Structures are given as C-alpha cells and as structure tokens.
Amino acid sequence: MVILVYLIPISLFLGGVGLVAFLWALGNRQFEDPEGDSQRILADDWDDRPKP
Amino acid sequence: MMSAPSISACPACVAAPAAERLAERAAAMREEGIVLSLPTIHCAVCIGDVERTLSATPGVRSARVNLTLKRVSVVADPGVSAAALSQRLEAIGYPAHELDPGLLSVTETDRRGRDLLMRLGVAGFAMMNIMLLSVAVWSGAEAATRDLFHWISAAIALPTLAFAGKPFFASAWAALRARRLGMDVPISLALVLASAVSLFETFEGGEHAYFDAAVSLCFFLLAGRYLDFRSRAAARSAAEELAALEVPRATRLAGGVETVVPIAELAVGDLVRVRPGGRMPVDGVVTGGTSEIDRSLLTGETLPVWAGEGSVVSAGEVNLTGPLTLRVTAAGRDSSLHRMADLVAVAESARTRYTSLADRMARLYAPSVHILSLLAFAGWFWLTRDLRHSVNVAATVLIITCPCALALAVPAVVTSASGRLFRKGLLIKDGTALERLAEADTVVFDKTGTLTLGAPEPVALEALPRGDLAVAAALAEGSSHPLSRALAVALSALRVAPAALDELHEVPGYGIEGVFRGVRVRLGRGAWVGANHASDVTATWLGIGDAAPREIRFADAPRPGAAAAVDALKARGFRVILLSGDTETPVARLAATLGIDDWQAGQRPEEKAARIAALTQEGARVLMVGDGLNDTAALAAAHVSISPASALDAARSASDIVLLGQDMAPLPDALRVARLARRRIKENFALSLGYNLVAVPVALLGLATPLIAALAMSASSITVSLNALRLR
Structure with missing residues (x-):
C-alpha cells in the first residue's frame, strides 16, 4: 500500500496539469469557433510567413 | 422580453435594474463594433473571401469570421456603417444582415460564457479525481485507507464546491432575499448539506461520504446552466427601437425663415419643411410642394404614394422625390409613430407572462423536495432518536432528488433543437x-x-424594343425612386447600355424627364407621361416624343x-x-x-x-x-x-x-x-421523475449509499442528454 503515497500525488498532479491546460485553452479562446478553426487550416494565407 | 425566471434563470439578473443593463449594452456596443450574420458561409474559401474583402474596406480595423455561429465581427472606425459593409459582402456573393448587437452582445456574453465554462471545467476535473478515489472506497477500502481517501476527497471537493458552486449560491441567496424559493435553493442546500455531513463523517471515521456526489451534482448542474445560458439572449425592447426611428429635429418654417428645432417645440399648426430622402418628423397635411412618399414602413404598401397639397402624411414615412411643406397636425407623443410604439410596449408587457414548462416544474419541485427531506429527517429522528443518522438520511434525500437531470432536461433539448434549426x-x-x-x-x-x-421587379422587359430600353435605362438611372432603381438594376442585368440624354431632371411626384436626340422623353406616372388609362398594377410609363406611352409593369416576387x-x-x-x-x-x-x-x-x-x-x-x-x-x-x-x-x-x-x-x-x-422538442422535454421530465420514484424510497428507507447516489445521478443525467440528442 506504500505505493499509494506516490500514486495519489501523481494522479492529482496529472489531473492538475489537465485542468491548467483546459483553463489555458479557454483563456486563449480555443472554444469560440471550433468549426471555423478546422476550416482555417485549409486556407493558404500566411502559409509562407507568419501573420504579422 | 422573457425575463421570467426559469429552471435555472439567475434571479440576480432578473432583479438587476434595467438601467444597469442599458449601460452594459452601450459599453458592449462600443467595444464590439459591428456583427453581421452570414447565412451562406460554409468553408475556408468563404472565410478568406469575407475577411479579405472587409479588411480591404477603408476604416475597418479587423474582421474575424466565426464559422460556428456563421457571423463576422468587425471592429471599425465610427464612420463605417453596417449597411455599407453588408453591401460590399453582397457584391462578392455573400448575403449579409446586421444582427442586433444587443441580442448578440459578444463581449459580455463571451465573458459570462467563459466564466461558466471555467467553473464547469474545474468541477469536471475535481469530479474525475474524487471518483477515482471513491471507486476504491466502493470496492471495499477499509479503516485508515478509507479515511485517508475521504480526507483527500474533502481536500479536493471543498475548494471546488466553493468555486464551482458560486453561481448557485449567489442566485439562491438572491432568491431567498427576494423571499422566493427558486430551483437554486434546494440545489445550494443539497451542496452545503452534503459537504457538511460528509465532512462530519470523515472526522468521525464514518463509512459514507458524499463528496463525489456533491461534486458531480455541481458538474451536471453547471452543464445544464451553461447550455441554458447559450440559448438565452439578451432581449431588446421593440418599443425602444421604434422610438429610435423618430426624427429628433425638424425644420420649422416661420415667416419665410427656416429654423431647426427639437420635435418637442413644435405645436399643432406650425409649418415644417421635409427634404427629399428625409423621414416625416410629424403627422401633418401637405400645404406646399409635390413629391412621392414611401409609406411601406408604416402600412406595407409597396407603391410610393403621390403627395401634393392636401395629402395627409404620418411621422415615420419617407419623403422620396421633392421637398414638402407640412402643416403639423400631431407631433411628439401624439404622432402616429409614437402611438404605435405605445401599442408595441403594451403588447410586449403582456407577453412576459408566459411560464415555461421548466418554470412550472420548478414551482412544484422546490417545495416538495424540501418537505420530503424534512419529513425524512423528522420521521427517522422520531423512530430512532439518532440525530446523526437522521441528518444523513435527510442529506441523502436532498442529494438524490437534486434536479441534475431536471436541470439538463430543458437546456439539452433546446440546445440540440436550436442547433438543428440554426443549420436550417x-x-x-x-x-x-x-x-x-x-x-x-x-x-x-x-x-x-x-x-x-418586398422589392418590386419589372416584368416582361424583353417585349419592349431595345432602343426604348436604352432610353428607359438612362432615365431610370437619374432617379432614386424605388421603381426607377429596380428598373435600372434589371436593365443593367439585361446588358442594356443607357442612351445619352440631355437636360435630365426629376419632376417631383411625377417622374423623370430628359431630351433624347431632340425628342422629349419621360419616365413616370401614367397621366403625366400621357397614358389615358389607369391600371391598378404597379407600373411606370415610358413616353418617347409623341409615340404612345409604353407601360412597364412591376411585380413583387x-x-x-x-x-x-x-x-x-x-x-x-x-x-x-x-x-x-x-x-x-x-x-x-x-x-x-x-x-x-x-x-x-x-x-x-x-x-x-x-x-x-x-x-x-x-x-x-x-x-x-x-x-x-x-x-x-x-x-x-x-x-x-x-x-x-x-x-x-x-x-x-x-x-x-x-x-x-x-x-x-x-x-x-x-x-x-x-413540437418534437417539446415532446423530448416532456419525456426528459418523465425520465428524471422516474429515476426519483425509484431512488427516493431507497433514500427514505436509509438504504442509499454514495454508490447508489452516484449511479442514479449519472445514469439519469446521461439518459436525459442522450434523449435530447435524438432530436438531431
């Protein structure tokens, strides 16, 4: 059962990483326009250089 | 319009003063600029076309298409109008309409939507972690291990509930202060009671802790709240919009001098001048000038009406061709436009009385849950004199009856149905x-x-000689009359090049006149052009010299x-x-x-x-x-x-x-x-009530365990959501 001492903090940490990633994505407006984002990768604009 | 509280309406929002909402709206409008609806966009090429076209428009700072919502938000300098932008888009083949910025209040809605989504995410992650620990307890963890797991669950659950449950606590508090019993009061009570009882049990090393139930309850309720929030839009008053149509100032004629005065200063009997293209500021009688007026806004008549001395006009109508002098018969509050706004205001206030299915359900639900839980406590205490056990049973009853599925029942269906209709x-x-x-x-x-x-289109143009059409095209282009404009557009679509005319001028109220190769040509009213029979179809007449006038008929497609x-x-x-x-x-x-x-x-x-x-x-x-x-x-x-x-x-x-x-x-x-959606909503109510019918007796008998609570809650929420998805 000693393994729990490692496993529980690890699982909590991993859960926390997931939560932080979610909050970052939310703050970064990644859920505003899922359909548009999936279409935008098909556009050729700014393929040659980054958008200023 | 619909500010009636519903299953999860936030009473704080309802109670918020209207003035605050107005201020918010004004602030939102300034920030977000213009939002245009683009019903036909569907692919990456469309996005590129629209964004490039708009960005190339002078004055536009940025344009971003949202394909999910089929909208483009434009940030532009104050001089840029939505109408001009939608014209540009229509020219490249994308029909565009401005949508009420209040209705779609992007910034404000985004902020609140993201806030709810964040709480939902936190509750979701906490729920998963606690469930992992709970599975161990359910599968038979004992003594120290179980206590440890309960403690860890508590450490995750309590901060999560404090943060994620805030919308419920806030609105329950507001409801209590307004002496009402909304849906959020039993929810908050269940959350608080479940955490308190579980914390007590954890202290005592008890067998059952409901942290997982409390957090998943919070998660499902937030999911319902978020869906509900997305289908709700800030309502604007149509009466206010009508009042905005009113012209604030008028040009008063007194002793041959024109002065611009506010409408409030006009009195019955004053003379007012209205220029072509202007909206009538008052109700009145024409005393000088001839013109045509467009009263389609007020009456729905397609055909512009001739106005000369003695014609009666109403506020809100548009003067099309010539300047008019009016004698005021009613101004301000008494004008027909104002009376209409009053009519609308009355109709709007009558309409807010609609009670939705969810409201009716909530009204029945909240008191019965409290009574049931109280009865469970009283009954068990009377039978066993065991306070701890009685409180435990009462808490279980509250948790099990808590309206997870009920809170999802309506929003899930409405979201699913709105999504389907939006695609249509x-x-x-x-x-x-x-x-x-x-x-x-x-x-x-x-x-x-x-x-x-709503736009008249000329019919059977091909029947006219090509030469006549060229003259008609030249005449039509010289006027801003709706029929002329429609004719000019139709002729240019037929690739008719306008003939060269001299002395082109508009005769207000009658038509347009010019000289073509030394011959006088006219386009306008039948009697003026020289036609001697009047017909009741929408038509304009073309007269070239002394030849018999030709009729050009219009039809509203x-x-x-x-x-x-x-x-x-x-x-x-x-x-x-x-x-x-x-x-x-x-x-x-x-x-x-x-x-x-x-x-x-x-x-x-x-x-x-x-x-x-x-x-x-x-x-x-x-x-x-x-x-x-x-x-x-x-x-x-x-x-x-x-x-x-x-x-x-x-x-x-x-x-x-x-x-x-x-x-x-x-x-x-x-x-x-x-109708399908209403059936699904009713089915969902039946489903969630069915779960309660099974689970509540179990809870009342004191046989419920955290495992049963978790199963009942998840199963009912998931069934209800799946049932809503069947709409697609």
Missing part, C-alpha cells in the same frame, strides 16, 4: 420560443417583405419557398391567414397564388394587432410572421413570432426567431422540430 437557417433568440412555437396552431403572415421579397411553406402548413392542419397593409388587388393576387383563403387587405398596424388579440381570445395560439414597422405590434402581441433577417430592427427585436436566409421553406420544419 433559423436563429432562435429566446429559450422559451421553441415551446411557444410548438403550441402554435394558427399562422398569420404579412405580405410585403415577408411572403414577398414571392419569397422563394413561400408557396411550399404555405402548402406544408395547410397540409399539416394549420390555419393560415394573410394580413396586409397593401391594397386589395396585389393582396388578393398573392393570396390566390399561394392558396390562402383567409386574407385581409388594407390593415392598419393596430388592426393587425387587434386581429391577433381576437384570435388569441378565441383560443388560438398565433405564430406571426412579419417584417415591417406595421407588423411590430402584431409580432409582439402574437404567442410566438418570426421575422426575416431583412426586417426592420424593431420587428426583429419583437420577434423570437429570425429567419437568416431568404428562403421561407424552413418554416414548417421549424414547427415540426419545435
């Missing part, structure tokens, strides 16, 4: 609109701009899909009525074409509203479809209303659903989906 081209502005749409049994249509496109929609409605047993402000002939003709037997022409706005009130009195549930100022009162008075995106702002504000595309065909579909 209908934007649902109000959460309860679907329910009301499902109840409709009578459909009342307006004619101009609703069943027809029916909206695509209108006939199919009317047929489908009649086939499904709806009563279809046509109410138009237009004259008898065109209305009768359209009614015959579309097969509508019940029609009335020459209806004034108040008559339309009165007819709808009469129908409602007879027990009919009326769906009003209209677009004009003259329909606004009727739209607000009807049980549920739809307007096309091309409609006036006030009409769109008054209606619950906006038809985004030009096609009318999705209308019968919308009614079908609405």
Whole structure:
C-alpha cells in the first residue's frame, strides 16, 4: 500500500496539469469557433510567413 | 422580453435594474463594433473571401469570421456603417444582415460564457479525481485507507464546491432575499448539506461520504446552466427601437425663415419643411410642394404614394422625390409613430407572462423536495432518536432528488433543437420560443417583405424594343425612386447600355424627364407621361416624343419557398391567414397564388394587432410572421413570432426567431422540430421523475449509499442528454 503515497500525488498532479491546460485553452479562446478553426487550416494565407 | 425566471434563470439578473443593463449594452456596443450574420458561409474559401474583402474596406480595423455561429465581427472606425459593409459582402456573393448587437452582445456574453465554462471545467476535473478515489472506497477500502481517501476527497471537493458552486449560491441567496424559493435553493442546500455531513463523517471515521456526489451534482448542474445560458439572449425592447426611428429635429418654417428645432417645440399648426430622402418628423397635411412618399414602413404598401397639397402624411414615412411643406397636425407623443410604439410596449408587457414548462416544474419541485427531506429527517429522528443518522438520511434525500437531470432536461433539448434549426437557417433568440412555437396552431403572415421579397421587379422587359430600353435605362438611372432603381438594376442585368440624354431632371411626384436626340422623353406616372388609362398594377410609363406611352409593369416576387411553406402548413392542419397593409388587388393576387383563403387587405398596424388579440381570445395560439414597422405590434402581441433577417430592427427585436436566409421553406420544419422538442422535454421530465420514484424510497428507507447516489445521478443525467440528442 506504500505505493499509494506516490500514486495519489501523481494522479492529482496529472489531473492538475489537465485542468491548467483546459483553463489555458479557454483563456486563449480555443472554444469560440471550433468549426471555423478546422476550416482555417485549409486556407493558404500566411502559409509562407507568419501573420504579422 | 422573457425575463421570467426559469429552471435555472439567475434571479440576480432578473432583479438587476434595467438601467444597469442599458449601460452594459452601450459599453458592449462600443467595444464590439459591428456583427453581421452570414447565412451562406460554409468553408475556408468563404472565410478568406469575407475577411479579405472587409479588411480591404477603408476604416475597418479587423474582421474575424466565426464559422460556428456563421457571423463576422468587425471592429471599425465610427464612420463605417453596417449597411455599407453588408453591401460590399453582397457584391462578392455573400448575403449579409446586421444582427442586433444587443441580442448578440459578444463581449459580455463571451465573458459570462467563459466564466461558466471555467467553473464547469474545474468541477469536471475535481469530479474525475474524487471518483477515482471513491471507486476504491466502493470496492471495499477499509479503516485508515478509507479515511485517508475521504480526507483527500474533502481536500479536493471543498475548494471546488466553493468555486464551482458560486453561481448557485449567489442566485439562491438572491432568491431567498427576494423571499422566493427558486430551483437554486434546494440545489445550494443539497451542496452545503452534503459537504457538511460528509465532512462530519470523515472526522468521525464514518463509512459514507458524499463528496463525489456533491461534486458531480455541481458538474451536471453547471452543464445544464451553461447550455441554458447559450440559448438565452439578451432581449431588446421593440418599443425602444421604434422610438429610435423618430426624427429628433425638424425644420420649422416661420415667416419665410427656416429654423431647426427639437420635435418637442413644435405645436399643432406650425409649418415644417421635409427634404427629399428625409423621414416625416410629424403627422401633418401637405400645404406646399409635390413629391412621392414611401409609406411601406408604416402600412406595407409597396407603391410610393403621390403627395401634393392636401395629402395627409404620418411621422415615420419617407419623403422620396421633392421637398414638402407640412402643416403639423400631431407631433411628439401624439404622432402616429409614437402611438404605435405605445401599442408595441403594451403588447410586449403582456407577453412576459408566459411560464415555461421548466418554470412550472420548478414551482412544484422546490417545495416538495424540501418537505420530503424534512419529513425524512423528522420521521427517522422520531423512530430512532439518532440525530446523526437522521441528518444523513435527510442529506441523502436532498442529494438524490437534486434536479441534475431536471436541470439538463430543458437546456439539452433546446440546445440540440436550436442547433438543428440554426443549420436550417433559423436563429432562435429566446429559450422559451421553441415551446411557444410548438403550441402554435394558427399562422398569420404579412405580405410585403415577408411572403414577398418586398422589392418590386419589372416584368416582361424583353417585349419592349431595345432602343426604348436604352432610353428607359438612362432615365431610370437619374432617379432614386424605388421603381426607377429596380428598373435600372434589371436593365443593367439585361446588358442594356443607357442612351445619352440631355437636360435630365426629376419632376417631383411625377417622374423623370430628359431630351433624347431632340425628342422629349419621360419616365413616370401614367397621366403625366400621357397614358389615358389607369391600371391598378404597379407600373411606370415610358413616353418617347409623341409615340404612345409604353407601360412597364412591376411585380413583387414571392419569397422563394413561400408557396411550399404555405402548402406544408395547410397540409399539416394549420390555419393560415394573410394580413396586409397593401391594397386589395396585389393582396388578393398573392393570396390566390399561394392558396390562402383567409386574407385581409388594407390593415392598419393596430388592426393587425387587434386581429391577433381576437384570435388569441378565441383560443388560438398565433405564430406571426412579419417584417415591417406595421407588423411590430402584431409580432409582439402574437404567442410566438418570426421575422426575416431583412426586417426592420424593431420587428426583429419583437420577434423570437429570425429567419437568416431568404428562403421561407424552413418554416414548417421549424414547427415540426419545435413540437418534437417539446415532446423530448416532456419525456426528459418523465425520465428524471422516474429515476426519483425509484431512488427516493431507497433514500427514505436509509438504504442509499454514495454508490447508489452516484449511479442514479449519472445514469439519469446521461439518459436525459442522450434523449435530447435524438432530436438531431
């Protein structure tokens, strides 16, 4: 059962990483326009250089 | 319009003073700029086209398409108008309409939506972690291990509940202070009681802790709250929009001197001057000048009306061709425009009394849950004299009855149905609109701009000689009269090059005149051009020299899909009525074409509203479809209303659903989906009540464990959501 001492903090940490990633994505407006984002990768604009 | 509290309406929002909301709206408008609806965009190329075109427009700072919502938000300098932008988009083949910025208040809605989503995410992650620990407890962890797991669960659950449950606590507190018992009071009580009991049990090393139940409860409720929030839109008052149409100032004529004065300073008997293109500031009688006036906003008449000395005009009508002098008969509060705004305000206030299915459910639900839980406590305490066990049972009852599935029942269905209708081209502005749409049994249509496109188009132009057409094109381009403009557009589509004319000038109220190769040519009213018979169809006459004048007829094309929609409605047993402000002939003709037997022409706005009130009195549930100022009162008075995106702002504000595309065909579909949605909502209520019927006796008997609570809660929430998805 000693393994729990490692496993529980690890699982909590991993859960926390997931939560932080979610909050970052939310703050970064990644859920505003899922359909548009999936279409935008098909556009050729700014393929040659980054958008200023 | 719909500020009535619903299953999860936030009472704080309802109670918030209107002034605050207005200020918020103003702030939101300044930040977000212009939002245009683009019903036809669907791919990466469309996104590129729209964004490039808009960015290239002078004054536009940025443009971003949202394909999910089929919208583009534009940040632009104050001088850039939405109309100009949509014209540019229409030129490259993307029909665009401005949508009420209040309705779509992007920044404010985004902020609140993200806030809810964040709480939902936190609750979700906490729920997963606690569930992992709980599985170990359920599978038989004992003594120290179980206590440790309970402690860790508590450490995760308590901060999570404090953060994620805040919307419920805040609105429950507001409800209590307003001495009401909303849905959020039992929710908050269950959350608080569950955490308190579980914390106590953990201290005592008890067997059952409900942290997992409390957090998953919070998660499911937030999911319902988020869906509900997305289907709810800030309502704007159509009466306010109408008042905004009023011209604030007028040009007063006194002793030959023109002075610009506020409307409030005008008195009956004053003389007022109205320039071509201006809106009538007052009701009055024409004393000088001739012109034509466009009264389609007020009456729905397609044809501009001639106005000369003695003609009666109303505030809100547009002066088209010549300057007019009016003697004021009514100004300000007494003007017909103001009376109409009052009519709309009355209709709007009557409408807020609708109680949704969810409200009715919540009213029954909240007290019964409290009573049940209290009875459980009292019963067990009386039987066993064991306070700890009694409180435990009462808490279990609260947790198990807590309206997880009930909170999801309506929003999940509404979201699913709105999504489906949105793909068909209908934007649902109000959460309860679907329910009301499902109840409709009578459909009342307006004619101009609703069943027809509202723009007259010349017919049988090919029958005229090419040379005449060239003259007509040149004449038509010299005037801003709606018929001339329609003619010019049609002729340029036929690739007719305008002839070279001299001395082109407009004769206000009559037409346009010029000289072609030494011959006088005219385009305008029959009598003026020299035609001696008057016809009741919309027509203009072309006269070249002394040759017999030629008639160019116009027809207002029916909206695509209108006939199919009317047929489908009649086939499904709806009563279809046509109410138009237009004259008898065109209305009768359209009614015959579309097969509508019940029609009335020459209806004034108040008559339309009165007819709808009469129908409602007879027990009919009326769906009003209209677009004009003259329909606004009727739209607000009807049980549920739809307007096309091309409609006036006030009409769109008054209606619950906006038809985004030009096609009318999705209308019968919308009614079908609405009825389906109502059936799903009722099924969902039955499902969640069914779960309660099974689980509550178990809880009352004190046999419920955290495992049973978790199973009942998750299973019912998931079934309800899946049932809602069946709509797609």
